[in-house]
Amino acid sequence: MMSDKGGKITIVNGLRRHILSDISAGFLVFLLALPLSLGIAKASGFPASMGVLTAIIGGVLTLFFRVSELAIKGPAAGLITISAAAVTEFGGEQFGWQTVCAIIVTMAILQISLGFLKLGSLTDFFPHTAVHGMLAAIGIIIIAKQIPVLLGVNPELYAGLGPVELLASIPVFAANLSPHIAFVGMVSLGIMFLVSGIKIGFLKKIPAPMVVLLLAIPLAVLWNFEQTEAKYALVFIGDFWGSLDVNVDFAAFFSFPFWKYVIMFLFVSSLESLLTVKAIDNLDPEKRRSNFNGDLIGQGVGNVFSGLFGGLPMISEVVRSSANIGFGAKTKWSNFFHGMFLLISMLFIIPIIELIPNSALAAMLVYAGFRLASPKEFFHTYQVGKEQIIIFLTTIVITLLEDLLLGVLAGIVIKFMFHFAAGVKFSNLFKAKYQRSNSKEGVVFKVKEAAIFSNLIGFKKQLNALPNDKKVAIDFSETTFIDHSFMTFITQFQAKRSESSYACELVQLNHLEPRSNHPLATRKLRKRD
Numbered sequence: 001m002m003s004d005k006g007g008k009i010t011i012v013n014g015l016r017r018h019i020l021s022d023i024s025a026g027f028l029v030f031l032l033a034l035p036l037s038l039g040i041a042k043a044s045g046f047p048a049s050m051g052v053l054t055a056i057i058g059g060v061l062t063l064f065f066r067v068s069e070l071a072i073k074g075p076a077a078g079l080i081t082i083s084a085a086a087v088t089e090f091g092g093e094q095f096g097w098q099t100v101c102a103i104i105v106t107m108a109i110l111q112i113s114l115g116f117l118k119l120g121s122l123t124d125f126f127p128h129t130a131v132h133g134m135l136a137a138i139g140i141i142i143i144a145k146q147i148p149v150l151l152g153v154n155p156e157l158y159a160g161l162g163p164v165e166l167l168a169s170i171p172v173f174a175a176n177l178s179p180h181i182a183f184v185g186m187v188s189l190g191i192m193f194l195v196s197g198i199k200i201g202f203l204k205k206i207p208a209p210m211v212v213l214l215l216a217i218p219l220a221v222l223w224n225f226e227q228t229e230a231k232y233a234l235v236f237i238g239d240f241w242g243s244l245d246v247n248v249d250f251a252a253f254f255s256f257p258f259w260k261y262v263i264m265f266l267f268v269s270s271l272e273s274l275l276t277v278k279a280i281d282n283l284d285p286e287k288r289r290s291n292f293n294g295d296l297i298g299q300g301v302g303n304v305f306s307g308l309f310g311g312l313p314m315i316s317e318v319v320r321s322s323a324n325i326g327f328g329a330k331t332k333w334s335n336f337f338h339g340m341f342l343l344i345s346m347l348f349i350i351p352i353i354e355l356i357p358n359s360a361l362a363a364m365l366v367y368a369g370f371r372l373a374s375p376k377e378f379f380h381t382y383q384v385g386k387e388q389i390i391i392f393l394t395t396i397v398i399t400l401l402e403d404l405l406l407g408v409l410a411g412i413v414i415k416f417m418f419h420f421a422a423g424v425k426f427s428n429l430f431k432a433k434y435q436r437s438n439s440k441e442g443v444v445f446k447v448k449e450a451a452i453f454s455n456l457i458g459f460k461k462q463l464n465a466l467p468n469d470k471k472v473a474i475d476f477s478e479t480t481f482i483d484h485s486f487m488t489f490i491t492q493f494q495a496k497r498s499e500s501s502y503a504c505e506l507v508q509l510n511h512l513e514p515r516s517n518h519p520l521a522t523r524k525l526r527k528r529d
Contacts (some may be wrong), residue, residue, distance in 0.1 A: 011063070011331075011332075011333075014330070014331040014332075014333060015331070015333050017330070018330035018331050018333065019333070021328045021329065021330050021334075022329055022330055022331055022333040022334040022336075022337060023333075023334075023337050024327065024328060025324055025327035025328050025329035025330075025334040025337075025338075026059075026329070026333070026334045026335070026336070026337025026338040026340070026341060027337065027338075027341055028207060028323070028327040029072055029320055029323060029324050029327060029329075029334065029335075029338040030337075030338045030341035030342055030345070031207045031209070031210040032207040032209055032210070032319075032320055032323055033055050033072070033074055033320055033338060033342060034052065034209075034342060034345060034353075035209045035210075035212070035213055035356065035360070035361055035364055036051075036075075036077075036209060036319075036320070036361075036364055036365075036368070037051035037052045037054065037055045037074060037075050037342070038051050038052065038235055038353070038356065038361055039051070039358075039361030039362065039364055039365050040075040040076065040077055040080060040312065040365070041054070041075060041312055042235070042358065042361065043077075043080045043084065043142070043145060043146065043149075043362075043365055044075075044079070044080050044083035044084050044087070044312055045083060045084045045086075045087030045088065045092065045096065045097065045100075046083065046087070046097055046100075046310070046311075046312055047097070047237075047238070047243070047310070048235050048236060048237060049237045049238070049240045049243070049346070050310050050311050050312060051074075051075045051311075051312060052240075052342050052345070052346060053240075053244070053306070053309060053310065053311045053346075054074055054075045054306045054311035054312045054313075054314050055073075055074035055075060055314070055338070055339060055342050056339045056342045056343050056346070057302050057305050057306045057309075057311060057314070057339070058072075058073030058074045058302050058306070058314040058335070058339065059072070059073060059074070059335050059336055059337070059338045059339015059340065059342065060336055060339040060340065060343070061301065061302050061305060062298045062299065062301070062302045062332075062335065063332055063333070063335065063336045064298075065294060065295075065297055065298030065301060066291045066294025066295065066297070066298060067290075067294065067295045067298035067299065067316075067332060067335075068277045068280060068281070068290040068295050068316055068321075068332070069284065069286075069288055069290070069331055069332050070280050070283075070284055070321060070324055070325055070329055070331075070332070070334070070335075071276060071277055071280050071290075071295070071316035071317075071321045071324075071332075071335070072316065072317055072320035072321045072323075072324050072334075072335050072338060073298075073299065073302060073314050073315070073316060073317070073335060074314055074315075074317050074320060075311075075312040075313070075314060075317075076269075076272065076313075076314070076315045076317045077138070077142055077365060077368040077369065077372070078135065078138050078268065078272050078315070078372070079265070079268060079269060079272075079312070079313055079315070080138075080141075080142055080145070080365075081138055081141045081142070081145075081404070082261065082264050082265060082268060082404065083100060083312060083313070084145070085261075085403070086099075086100045086103060086257075086261045087099075087100050088160070089257055089261075090252060090257070095249060095251075097247070097310070098247050098248055098249035098310070099249050099251065099252050099258070100261070101247050101248045101249070101307045101308070101310055101311070102248040102249055102250045102252075102253065102258075102307070103258060103261045103262050103265060103307075104265065104303055104306065104307030104311075104312070104313050105248055105303070105304055105307035105308055106253075106258075106262050107262045107265040107266045107269070107303065107307075107313065108300045108301070108302075108303030108304040108306075108307060108313075109300070109304065110262070110266050110300075111266060111269070111270060111296055111297075111299060111300035111303060112296070112297050112300035112301060112304075113300075114266075114270065114293075114296055114300075115293045115294065115295075115296035115297035115300060116293070116297065118293045119293070120274060120292030120293040120295070120296050121292065121457055121460065121461075122457070123270065123271050123274045123275065123292075124453075124456050124457050124460060124485075124489070125453065125454060125456070125457060126271060126408065126412070126453070127391070127411065127412060127415050127453040127483070127484070127485050128453070128484060128485045128488055129381060129384075129388045129391045129392050129395075129411065129415070129484060129485075130391060130392075130395050130408050130411030130412055130415065131271065131275065131408070132377060132381065132392060133391065133392040133393070133394070133395025133396050133399070133407070133408075133411050134268075134395055134399060134404055134407055134408050134411075135272070135372045135373075136372055136373040136377055136378075136392070136395075136396055137373075137395065137396040137399035137400055137404070137407055138369075138372055138373075138399075138404070139368075139369040139370065139371065139372025139373030139374075140163065140369065140373045140396065140400065141163045141369075141399075141400065142365055142366070142368060142369030142372070143366050143369040143370065143373070144163040144164075144166040144167050145163070145166060146362040146363075146365045146366045146369070147166065147167075147170060147173060147362075147366070148166070148169075148173045149185075149358055149359060149361075149362035150182070150185035150186070150189065150359050150362040150363055150366060151173050151174065151176075151177035151178070151181070151182045151185060151359070152177055152178030152180075152181025152182050152185065152229070152233065152359055153173045153176050153177060153178070154176065154230070154232075155232055157169075157172065157173070157176060158173070163400050164400055164401065178229065178230075178233070180219075180223045180225070180228070180229065181225075181229060181233055181357060181359045182359065183219075184216050184219050184220065184357045184359045184360055185357070185359030185360065185362055185363050186363075187215065187216075187219075188212045188215070188216055188359065188360040188363035188364070189363040189366055189367065191208060191211050191212050191215065191363075192208050192209070192212060192363055192364060192366075192367035193367065194208075195208035195211050196208045196367070207323070208364075208367075209364050212360050212363065212364065213356060213360065216356065216357050216359075216360035217352070217355045217356060217357075219357070220233075220234065220355055220356070220357045221355060225355075225357060226355075232358060233357060233358060233359075234354060234355065234356065234357060234358065235353060235354055235355075235356040235357075235358060235361065236354060237350045237353055237354055240346050240350060241346075243310070244309060244310075245309070245310070246308060246309065247308070247309060247310030248307060248308055248310075263405070264403070264404060264405055265313055267404075267405065267408075268404060269299075269303075269313050269314075269315050270296060270299075272315055272318075273295070273296075273299055273315035273316045274292055274295070274296070274316075276315065276316040276317065276318040276321055277290045277292065277295055277316050279318060279321075279322075280316070280318075280321045280322065280325065282492075283322060283325050284325070285325075286330075287499070295316065299314065299315065299316070302314050319368065319371070320338075324338075378392070383516060383517075383518045384484055384516060384518045384520055384521055384522075385484065385515045385516045385518070385521050385522050386515070386516075387418045387515065387522065388484055388522075390414060390418075391411050391414050391415050391418070392411075394410050394411055394414050395407045395408060395410060395411035398410040398411075415453070415483075416429070416454075419450070419452055419481070419483065422481055422522075422524055423480065423481065423524075424449075424450045424452065424480075424481050425449070425450070428449050428450045428452075428455065429450075429452070429454050429455065430454050430455055431455055431458065432451070432455040432456075432457075432458025432459045432462065433447075433448040433449050434446060434447055434448055434459065434462060435448065436462070439473070441471050441473070442470035442471030442472055442473065442502070443466055443467065443470050443471070443472050443473070444473045444475055445462070445463065445466065445472060445473070445474050445475065446474075446475040446477070446478060447459070447474060447475065447476055447478070447479045447482075448478045448479065449478070449479065449480050449481070450479075450480055450481040450482075450483075451479060451481070451482045451483070451486040451490075452481065452482075452483040452485065452486060453483055453484075453485035453486065456485055456486055456489060459486070459489075460489060463493055464493075468500060468502060469502060470502055471502050471503060471504075471505070472497060472502070472503075472504045472505070473504075473505045473507050474490065474504060474505070474506050474507065475507045475508060476506065476507065476508045476509050476511070476512060477507070477508040477511065479508075479512060479525070480524070480525045481512075481522075481523070481524050481525065482512060482522065482523040482524075483522050484520055484521065484522050487519075487520045487521065487522070487523065488520050490506070491519070491520060494506060509523075511525070511526060512524060512525055512526070513525070513526045
């Protein structure tokens with residue numbers, strides 16, 4: 001079932017009401033998803049066509065689960081770094097790819113379990129700044145890995161290099177570029193930035209990747225890339241339908257690296273996907289609220305089949321999902337139609353797809369990486385507070401030097417250190433302390449001592465359980481410390497309540513002094529004179 005302003009309607013009724021708008025949105029998202037899926041798969045160490053397979057499964061199969069209405073399921077740039085590292089660690093080639101597929105299937109079973117155990121809210125444990133630092137680090141890694149592809153450099157020159165080494169080698173790549181390939185790549189990158197910034201009428205509905213393909217493919221034909229350039233210049237699909245088989249290898253199941261990557265995939269894919277679902281809910285014109293646990297289950301089932309047949313891990317992907325809303329989607333049928341159009345493309349236009357220059361796909365991924373690691377993310381974090389930029393940068397640096405899990409862990413440790421320095425008690429780290437009482441006006445919820453990311457789940461559970469037919473006052477008169485994650489939540493909670501007749505009032509919040517002028521800044525009890 002899905003919610004609508006008119007009440008509860010079935011999936012079939014949703015199709016009947018919105019079929020034209022959902023087909024239209026699904027087709028436009030397909031135009032966006034096709035090149036991105038190919039590029040993400042190739043950058044992840046998978047056969048390019050497996051990215052399309054992932055998006056097909058994410059679109060067609062997840063329709064029958066309680067997934068977010070407007071989120072688009074498919075491969076994500078944010079998982080490139082883990083996928084590529086895993087394929088390399090297991091020896092690359094077919095064994096590396098099929099071992100990672102086995103990791104994805106194992107991860108997916110755990111993901112389904114998390115959904116049935118109703119643990120979708122555990123994502124709230126991770127501090128916002130560390131999560132954004134992780135995403136920014138992923139963006140930097142994507143850019144570093146795609147620069148030599150963008151320039152048409154021989155893969156032998158950058159094989160095995162880490163992100164820091166790749167960035168340091170840019171002068172070497174520039175000296176060894178292929179002129180025609182690099183031209184296509186740089187022009188494609190310019191188009192991505194230019195077209196994506198257009199906000200004029202119908203032009204803003206034209207997917208930038210499609211504009212890139214409309215230029216890049218003719219250039220590849222004009223310069224005869226098939227004959228004049230090396231094989232790595234163009235996308236290779238091969239016998240897609242012939243390679244569609246069970247593509248998993250569990251030979252490394254009992255090894256430490258196998259389970260290390262299971263945890264990394266589970267953590268990053270679930271977290272990024274649920275954060276996307278939250279964001280898309282805020283953009284939904286119908287103001288529907290997704291079932292996070294249902295979305296995890298649907299995503300997990302999709303990942304089982306994707307991994308089983310050789311695909312990548314899928315998530316609710318933020319760029320395609322936000323575009324889906326912009327294209328006028330109304331229900332999750334738009335995700336289904338996007339998957340069906342991808343399926344049709346694998347039936348009829350593979351020869352055309354194999355004319356796409358890899359440098360054009362690299363340009364799309366560099367742009368995706370830039371969006372994750374945009375300078376405005378750094379500036380925004382600094383505005384929230386100096387301690388936040390330290391957490392943010394620590395997460396990025398450790399991720400670049402080590403891996404994602406250590407990066408996020410480092411960010412959490414630094415955040416705890418700041419909390420201890422501010423006087424937060426150890427006993428308050430994971431326990432939400434509060435008092436609830438009734439008044440003539442409604443319900444008074446008193447927050448006691450510290451309200452921080454690590455006890456946010458407890459506060460969120462209690463606040464979300466408050467009645468919707470009474471006014472709510474959240475009293476901070478006995479609060480000593482509020483961190484950025486809690487401020488973000490409580491601001492969103494208040495905004496959500498304001499949509500009804502029974503608003504939420506924040507009482508005595510001003511007796512806590514903010515660490516910056518930003519409305520979501522960390523707040524601490526003012527010192528008495």
